[in-house]
Amino acid sequence: MSAVDEFDRKRIIQEYVPGKQVTLAHIIASPVQDIYERLGIEGKGAIGIATLTPGETAIIAADIATKTADIEIGFLDRFTGSLVISGDVASVESAMIAINDTLEKLLGFTPARVTRT
Numbered sequence: 001m002s003a004v005d006e007f008d009r010k011r012i013i014q015e016y017v018p019g020k021q022v023t024l025a026h027i028i029a030s031p032v033q034d035i036y037e038r039l040g041i042e043g044k045g046a047i048g049i050a051t052l053t054p055g056e057t058a059i060i061a062a063d064i065a066t067k068t069a070d071i072e073i074g075f076l077d078r079f080t081g082s083l084v085i086s087g088d089v090a091s092v093e094s095a096m097i098a099i100n101d102t103l104e105k106l107l108g109f110t111p112a113r114v115t116r117t
Contacts, residue, residue, distance in 0.1 A: 021110040022061075022103060023081075024051040025096050028117055029089045039084065041074035046092040048085040050099060055081035057103065064102050065095035 028035070028047040036043040048071070052058055056078050062085075065071055071087035085095055096114045103109035 019053050019110070020057075020103075020108060022050060022052050022100055022112040024049060025100055025112045025114045026050075026116070027089070027092055027096060027114065036086075039074055041084070041086050042072070044072065044086040045088040046086065047074070048083075048087075048092040048096045050083040050085075050096065052081040052083070052103075052109075055079050057081060057109075058083045060107075061099045061103070064099050068098035069095040071095050 026049045028049070030045065031043075031047055033043060035047065039047070041047075048065075050058070050061055052061055058076050058078055058081050061083050062073050062076050065083070065085050066073065069087060069091035071085045071091050073083070074086050075082060075084035085092060087095070093114070093116075100111040100114060104111045
């Protein structure tokens with residue numbers, strides 16, 4: 001929805017529509033050290049990033065990830081649905097796949113393709 005104010009400037013209003021989905025599932029293999037430092041996490045070989053709706057799903061995803069593989073939680077925000085994990089590349093990949101699969105099969109979520117750079 002957009003509106004025009006008195007100065008002919010457009011204003012866009014975005015609405016949050018909760019769904020049951022993994023919106024992003026990405027693996028950064030071998031990131032540069034600066035990324036780890038800016039995130040405030042220890043370098044482990046790979047970083048996994050997931051965004052989920054509703055936001056509280058990040059808690060469930062973190063539980064799935066830690067029970068699936070030898071990873072560490074770098075960041076978890078239940079309000080935005082953001083999850084950052086780290087570990088060796090194989091562990092992070094296993095965890096990201098398990099998050100997608102479990103949420104899809106157990107809770108009826110729409111998964112995201114796991115991407116990798």
